[in-house]
Amino acid sequence: MGNSLLPKHIKHITVPPVKCQGIKTKLVNFIASSISWEGKGKWIEPFLGSGVTAFNILAPKALLADTNPHIINLYRQIQKREIDRNTVKEFLEFHGAKLEKGDGDYYYEIREQFNRTKDPLLFLFLNRASFNGLMRFNANGNFNVPYNHKPNRFSKAYISKICNQVSTLQNILMCVDWEFITAPWEHTIAQANANDFVYLDPPYIGRSSDYYNSWSYEDALKLSTQIHSLPCGYAMSMWLKNKFRTNEYIDNFRTKDEILTFNHFYHIGASETLRNSIVEALIIKPGYSNKQNFGNVKLYLQEEIALDNMWDKKSQNDLYSHRLHRFHR
Numbered sequence: 001m002g003n004s005l006l007p008k009h010i011k012h013i014t015v016p017p018v019k020c021q022g023i024k025t026k027l028v029n030f031i032a033s034s035i036s037w038e039g040k041g042k043w044i045e046p047f048l049g050s051g052v053t054a055f056n057i058l059a060p061k062a063l064l065a066d067t068n069p070h071i072i073n074l075y076r077q078i079q080k081r082e083i084d085r086n087t088v089k090e091f092l093e094f095h096g097a098k099l100e101k102g103d104g105d106y107y108y109e110i111r112e113q114f115n116r117t118k119d120p121l122l123f124l125f126l127n128r129a130s131f132n133g134l135m136r137f138n139a140n141g142n143f144n145v146p147y148n149h150k151p152n153r154f155s156k157a158y159i160s161k162i163c164n165q166v167s168t169l170q171n172i173l174m175c176v177d178w179e180f181i182t183a184p185w186e187h188t189i190a191q192a193n194a195n196d197f198v199y200l201d202p203p204y205i206g207r208s209s210d211y212y213n214s215w216s217y218e219d220a221l222k223l224s225t226q227i228h229s230l231p232c233g234y235a236m237s238m239w240l241k242n243k244f245r246t247n248e249y250i251d252n253f254r255t256k257d258e259i260l261t262f263n264h265f266y267h268i269g270a271s272e273t274l275r276n277s278i279v280e281a282l283i284i285k286p287g288y289s290n291k292q293n294f295g296n297v298k299l300y301l302q303e304e305i306a307l308d309n310m311w312d313k314k315s316q317n318d319l320y321s322h323r324l325h326r327f328h329r
């Protein structure tokens with residue numbers, strides 16, 4: 001393995017300035033420690049979302065894509081230094097203060113302005129004003145998340161956290177050769193060459209009818225067929241099972257790929273009885289999984305618990321039990 005980029009363990013997770021549904025912040029180490037890749041080609045992500053995986057894998061070259069142009073435009077402007085921590089600070093302080101006075105009325109004014117102008121700073125504002133970065137666009141491609149009142153939403157501490165996230169990303173972007181593109185996944189994976197690695201994190205099947213984020217069983221089936229002809233390594237994230245059911249779509253992969261799983265516990269309320277778990281899976285092309293992880297359960301567990309303490313305050317109530325094992329087929 002020697003100088004390979006992956007597998008690796010990431011001590012300090014870089015948190016991106018954009019939040020989105022299905023963000024993989026808590027699974028980055030599972031992903032980074034499960035893949036084996038030399039890192040000689042490009043890291044390709046056709047479903048970039050917040051970008052948290054790419055921002056922590058830190059491949060020298062990358063092709064990062066999403067159909068959502070607003071995420072891509074914001075990251076491009078940060079890359080070109082048209083947006084930096086100072087512009088973000090000034091913008092969020094100004095509009096945060098106005099939101100505090102104008103409340104819902106001001107939020108809807110900003111939302112309307114964003115839908116007219118598509119300004120990336122307004123996008124960042126809306127993304128960080130809503131609960132957990134809920135992002136939803138209607139059939140016309142207009143942002144339509146309703147107002148969710150939170151007193152002092154853009155507090156000094158919150159603004160400075162966002163500014164730090166912007167400048168951390170900007171510092172990363174100065175040292176790497178990354179391209180951000182707005183594109184459907186078919187276009188992105190067609191750029192893959194033998195030394196590249198493709199990491200895929202498509203939307204959940206049938207979960208939403210969002211303009212940029214709808215995903216049907218047919219889409220998923222087409223993707224599962226096409227990834228098998230990629231000329232390079234790949235890994236694909238998906239949920240495997242929860243308390244109620246197993247994701248039957250996973251059967252499309254069983255015969256060809258290796259599946260690593262990760263048992264993720266989370267709280268949906270204050271009481272222990274409300275604890276739920278979901279088993280996350282990483283489907284990996286044979287030859288690209290980190291075999292050393294198999295059976296190394298104890299070490300993984302200790303490292304992950306230590307990591308828990310560093311994660312966002314919000315997640316400190318969460319309990320994680322991590323189990324990495326080979327799927328016996």
Ligand SMILES: C[S@@+](CC[C@H](N)C(=O)[O-])C[C@H]1O[C@@H](n2cnc3c(N)ncnc32)[C@H](O)[C@@H]1O
Binds near residue numbers: 021053183213214
């Ligand atoms: C589950 S999210 C990815 C989350 C990301 N891994 C993270 O940690 O933030 C799926 C992403 O795929 C994008 N997407 C949906 N349909 C797509 C398509 N047909 N082609 C490319 N991207 C698509 C969505 O806009 C969304 O950002």
